[in-house]
Amino acid sequence: MTAITTIGPPDAVRRRPAGLLRHSLILAGRSLAKSARNPGALVNGVLTPAIFLMLFVYLFGGSVAGSTGEYLDYLFPGIVVMGAGLSGMLSSGLSINIDIKKGVFDRFRSLPIGRSAPLLGSILADTVRYVVAIGLLFGIGFLMGFRVQTDAAAAVAAVALVLGFGFCLSWVTVFLGVLVKDENAVMGFAFIAFIPLMLGSSLAAPVGTLPGWLQAWAGNNPVSHAMDASRALLTGTPAGDSIAQTLIWSAAILAVFCPLAVAAYSRKR
């Protein structure tokens, strides 16, 4: 009960190589452990798209596409993109914002770990959360009758593309989460951006069938490209340049917002 042995020999804390990656993985593990106990954001990322999926398919499917089955084929690939995008928009920025506000990041920043490790760890954990969200959505889609009509390789490519897109999109909210003080502002942004970004797209109907003003937006919305690409890879519709467009947009979003987020984060205080 006496000494706390505050001071250890200099080698009490051993240095080990590959610090940044290992620290990031440890912090990703932390984020996932928290998620497992408090799966709110994950539920959001699965529940909202699942509700839209069922609502659209069973309410409008018959009249829009002739049968609910056919409409499911059209709608589901877009819903997967919505799931990835929503998980990214909701969880990343929010958890980082809360960590900064609570001072948890201060604790991390006072430790001898890379400055970007907490940020990287958070994003890595999010990627795992997208995989879970997309996996659950595929399960729901399967139960509703959706089947991949291409091959396994194309399906894997679709998932990879959608994940990459969600990952890149999440940097927008990460940037916001670092920048603003109030977590409600992050939530508010995600909510406001949701409608034009996710619904003002080729999600529910081909862009060509939309009114002119909406066509102008939806045709240029990167989410439309991602949904078209996902549709092409999962159901074999013509891909056009949607895959290339999705990759270019993803890279562009990442190139702009990742450096912004890292800069804002390292300039904190």
Place this chain on the structure above:
Amino acid sequence: MADYAFQAESLVKKFGRTTALAGVDLHARPGTVLGVLGPNGAGKTTAIRILATLTGFDGGTARVGGLDVVRDAARVRRLIGLTGQYATLDEELTGLGNLVLIGRLLDLRKPDAVRRAAELLGRFGLDDAARRPVAAYSGGMRRRLDLAASLVGRPRVVFLDEPSVGLDPGKREDLWRIIRELTADGASVLLTTQYLEEADALADDIAVIDNGRVIAHGTPPELKQIVGGQAIAARPKDPERVEDAARILAAVAGHAVERPGRHGLVVPVDGDRAVFDAARRFEEQGIALAEFSLRLPSLDEVFHALTGTPRADRSGASDIETAGSRA
């Protein structure tokens, strides 16, 4: 220079047009506690954040263990432990989980991290709660866990920013005991507080800081000499006896008696001898007491003694410190 465990010289820090620190000097030798005493917004948190490598500054130098906090930030972080004003724990994780996480980030192997965490939990009386999520912890337990978290890496310099805020008196004693034990092991502590009582109980040296400047520095006895040392506060049960009580206090203390409350009496004393004299005379004259205590000057009285003016309203300044520490 290397004689000091940490040392800040002429630190200047500005937030926009507001000067949070206007040339602050702070230092402590290894194995000692420096108490930084000051009101909200004085710059205490800013000074700690600079020494803990969390924030930059606009002038002066800051060193920990002889290392520059800017140029050698990574090495400084190996020497320090930080407990901020707000418990920085993961609510969803268990107490053990929180400490193991820190240990692993400090490059301990998992079994070592678990062993170190268990050791600290035991030391801080948290074994029973080790496997419960922090969300179920009381305020005092969180504070203790937060302090434990800053000790996982066996730091040589521990920064504690108002560690006893929100603790009830009993829990505060526990905390004080733990802080004393840190220095017994040779660690140095920088402790900020708003209470002279706390600084007196823990610190080898006290720096009084106000509006970004150190306005007094010395050992607790030196400081108390400046600010007038202790005072007896007494309130007779029977308001009719207030005058009798005032006469007794004036006689034993040899100072003029102040009357802050309706029937309350306060008199500065030069030693605790006066307490016993006063108590005996109250008993002899049959004056029953509702309140009777020997206390240190409050922060307000310290400032009054040091600056000659009562503290102005500092709510504006306190907003700035909060904004600076969290923005």
